[in-house]
Amino acid sequence: MIVRSPMRAACCALVTLFATAASADIKIAYIDPLSGPMAATGEHGLHELEFAAEQVNAKGGVLGQKLVIVPLDNKLSTQESQIQLQAAIDQGVHYIVQGNGSSVAGVLIDAINKNNERNPDKAVVFLNYAAVDPDFTNDKCSFWHFRFDANSDMKMEALTSYMKEQKKVQKVYLLNQDYSFGHQVARAAKEMLAAKRPDVTIVGDELHPLAKVRDFAPYVAKIQASGADTVITGNWGSDLQLLVKAAKDANLKADFYTYYAGVVGTPPALGDSGVDRVKVVTYWNPNSLAANRTAYIDAYKKKYGAMADPYTGSMHNAIDLLAASMTKANSTDPAKVAKAMEGAKWDNAFGAVEMRATDHQLIQPLFVLTFAKNDAKARYTADGTGDYTFKQDVRFEGPATARPTTCKMQRPS
Amino acid sequence: MELFVTSLLNGVTYGLLLFMLSSGLTLIFSMMGVLNFAHASFYMLGAYFGYAISTKVGFYPALVLAPLAVGSIGALVERYGLRRAHATGHVSELLFTFGLAFVIAEAVRLVWGSTPVPYKVPVSLDGPLFTLYDATFPTYKAFMMLVSVGMLVALYAGLTRTRVGLVIRAALTRPDMAEALGHDVPRVFMLVFGGGAALAGLAGVIGGNAFVTDPGMAESLGTIVFVVVVVGGLGSLTGAFVASLFIGIVQTFAVAVDYSWHGMSISRVAPVIPYFIMVAMLIVRPRGLMGTRET
Numbered sequence: 001m002i003v004r005s006p007m008r009a010a011c012c013a014l015v016t017l018f019a020t021a022a023s024a025d026i027k028i029a030y031i032d033p034l035s036g037p038m039a040a041t042g043e044h045g046l047h048e049l050e051f052a053a054e055q056v057n058a059k060g061g062v063l064g065q066k067l068v069i070v071p072l073d074n075k076l077s078t079q080e081s082q083i084q085l086q087a088a089i090d091q092g093v094h095y096i097v098q099g100n101g102s103s104v105a106g107v108l109i110d111a112i113n114k115n116n117e118r119n120p121d122k123a124v125v126f127l128n129y130a131a132v133d134p135d136f137t138n139d140k141c142s143f144w145h146f147r148f149d150a151n152s153d154m155k156m157e158a159l160t161s162y163m164k165e166q167k168k169v170q171k172v173y174l175l176n177q178d179y180s181f182g183h184q185v186a187r188a189a190k191e192m193l194a195a196k197r198p199d200v201t202i203v204g205d206e207l208h209p210l211a212k213v214r215d216f217a218p219y220v221a222k223i224q225a226s227g228a229d230t231v232i233t234g235n236w237g238s239d240l241q242l243l244v245k246a247a248k249d250a251n252l253k254a255d256f257y258t259y260y261a262g263v264v265g266t267p268p269a270l271g272d273s274g275v276d277r278v279k280v281v282t283y284w285n286p287n288s289l290a291a292n293r294t295a296y297i298d299a300y301k302k303k304y305g306a307m308a309d310p311y312t313g314s315m316h317n318a319i320d321l322l323a324a325s326m327t328k329a330n331s332t333d334p335a336k337v338a339k340a341m342e343g344a345k346w347d348n349a350f351g352a353v354e355m356r357a358t359d360h361q362l363i364q365p366l367f368v369l370t371f372a373k374n375d376a377k378a379r380y381t382a383d384g385t386g387d388y389t390f391k392q393d394v395r396f397e398g399p400a401t402a403r404p405t406t407c408k409m410q411r412p413s
Numbered sequence: 414m415e416l417f418v419t420s421l422l423n424g425v426t427y428g429l430l431l432f433m434l435s436s437g438l439t440l441i442f443s444m445m446g447v448l449n450f451a452h453a454s455f456y457m458l459g460a461y462f463g464y465a466i467s468t469k470v471g472f473y474p475a476l477v478l479a480p481l482a483v484g485s486i487g488a489l490v491e492r493y494g495l496r497r498a499h500a501t502g503h504v505s506e507l508l509f510t511f512g513l514a515f516v517i518a519e520a521v522r523l524v525w526g527s528t529p530v531p532y533k534v535p536v537s538l539d540g541p542l543f544t545l546y547d548a549t550f551p552t553y554k555a556f557m558m559l560v561s562v563g564m565l566v567a568l569y570a571g572l573t574r575t576r577v578g579l580v581i582r583a584a585l586t587r588p589d590m591a592e593a594l595g596h597d598v599p600r601v602f603m604l605v606f607g608g609g610a611a612l613a614g615l616a617g618v619i620g621g622n623a624f625v626t627d628p629g630m631a632e633s634l635g636t637i638v639f640v641v642v643v644v645g646g647l648g649s650l651t652g653a654f655v656a657s658l659f660i661g662i663v664q665t666f667a668v669a670v671d672y673s674w675h676g677m678s679i680s681r682v683a684p685v686i687p688y689f690i691m692v693a694m695l696i697v698r699p700r701g702l703m704g705t706r707e708t
Contacts, residue, residue: 212685217423217665218668221416249551265529
């Protein structure tokens with residue numbers, strides 16, 4: 001089923017028109033779902049990207065030019081994404097941003113590699129803010145691709161390092177979405193738990209179709225029957241909300257170790273049923289920030305509402321690095337900018353980060369947090385809620401989360 | 414054994430929700446011959462109206478008011494849209510409802526935004542009803558089952574035992590004769606369409622807080638209701654009831670069993686099984702389990 005949304009299409013077309021008219025600007029195409037079941041996540045990303053660009057523009061832009069965002073709806077489909085990539089290239093876009101779905105990111109990397117080889121004057125740089133399949137910075141690595149989120153192996157490394165100390169964890173159940181990312185989570189969990197906690201038994205390893213299940217009660221009944229005390233899941237969006245809801249209805253006692261409990265729509269769905277039971281591994285922990293690093297969050301909340309949370313910090317990092325690298329290279333030429341981005345080191349809000357030159361993976365601090373009632377009145381609540389927050393369990397510095405890479409980077413001569 | 418009992422219970426619950434969804438669709442089809450592609454959109458409207466009304470005056474008034482509101486919209490759609498399309502034949506009707514689904518989806522997105530709304534189960538129905546082995550069975554699910562069974566009984570009684578039901582059935586089979594006897598057949602059609610939409614709306618009020626209320630909810634359930642109606646037999650209320658239970662139970666057990674066939678585990682394909690059943694049904698028995706005409 002493909003949902004067409006004529007209004008949004010018309011709106012995007014208009015934005016595109018204006019963007020074309022002002023040709024002196026630096027255009028950045030945003031290729032993500034803006035209609036269909038995952039539109040909420042795509043729209044949130046667009047807000048953050050536009051906001052990050054506005055912040056740069058407010059300081060005079062880059063090299064005297066403004067950053068202009070061109071939103072292109074890919075409906076979470078790989079075919080649409082290729083069409084939109086071509087549309088962006090035809091408009092003279094040299095920078096694209098995408099994050100929802102490693103399936104889409106994989107196709108974009110291939111298409112960009114081919115395009116940049118054939119048309120060096122139309123080269124494109126891919127700023128990946130959330131597609132976390134480890135392959136993109138290992139065997140499938142590309143000079144034109146930069147990842148600002150920690151990949152799923154890095155996150156699992158952090159999660160299992162935390163679990164190592166949790167004696168409560170005895171029987172683990174793996175429930176994941178049936179596509180490349182879900183498979184990677186299940187694989188990494190099994191490998192790393194075997195190494196760090198050989199005493200733990202994996203009592204279930206289940207895959208379910210992406211964004212198709214409405215009633216998770218059958219899955220929860222199975223988890224219950226397995227006697228699991230811990231569930232590890234990479235589920236995101238409605239697949240996570242419904243799972244936790246069903247677990248609450250059946251009074252499942254297990255703890256949830258997740259990747260995306262903080263993402264738009266999920267904290268309100270968790271509510272009381274998620275308190276002290278749902279954990280998340282993330283690079284985003286606003287309550288750990290020093291007071292002088294929160295201006296960005298406060299400005300974002302002023303624009304999008306007090307309960308909005310700019311949890312996609314990787315978007316902010318991507319635009320910051322892009323702007324800094326253009327300034328450093330004194331050019332907007334994609335190849336020169338990409339060279340300048342490689343190996344960059346700077347301090348983001350949470351600490352020292354590095355765009356590792358060998359595989360273009362951002363190395364950054366990671367946190368394991370627990371969903372909690374905001375009784376201690378922490379400054380920042382979870383997205384979309386007024387009385388829940390994420391409490392820090394543990395922090396890992398960038399180097400502790402880094403993993404070896406098999407990448408053999410091919411650089412343009 | 415434990416897994417068997419809980420799975421059976423889960424299957425019946427899910428099946429009864431499917432019935433709530435598909436009863437309106439099968440009603441409209443059997444009465445008017447219109448395959449309503451916008452049916453799941455009325456379900457979504459019911460959920461959003463239920464949410465909006467329950468935040469103002471509470472859940473129980475919403476349980477009555479939201480379906481009425483959705484039913485009125487359905488009646489208006491029939492009177493000013495579908496009736497005109499009807500003049501040019503079934504294809505126009507089909508295309509009309511198809512387009513309507515997109516209009517409603519976009520309207521919902523404009524009004525309530527694209528993120529899920531915090532539509533919660535009322536406190537009086539929240540919490541466990543009884544404990545079975547280690548698992549609790551939520552009160553709200555029992556409430557859903559009750560409403561669904563009540564819906565079947567009321568519909569069946571209404572159509573076969575009351576005067577209104579008699580006129581409706583007469584208008585269906587012999588519209589000319591019913592009209593000659595002084596019954597306003599177009600108005601009957603309008604009421605049937607509105608009634609079908611109201612049933613979907615009621616399912617929405619109840620299903621919206623049990624699952625998630627977001628603009629994607631119509632799309633995610635839109636196809637499964639057609640499966641139920643096709644398998645049960647287009648236009649058969651009892652057929653839809655049996656098919657709903659059957660699909661609910663089959664899908665639940667497919668998840669529960671640990672059986673692999675050539676490395677492909679059954680639980681992985683569980684959500685797709687209803688579609689296999691539909692295709693098989695269309696090949697073997699095109700009129701469905703209890704249908705009276707070919708699909």
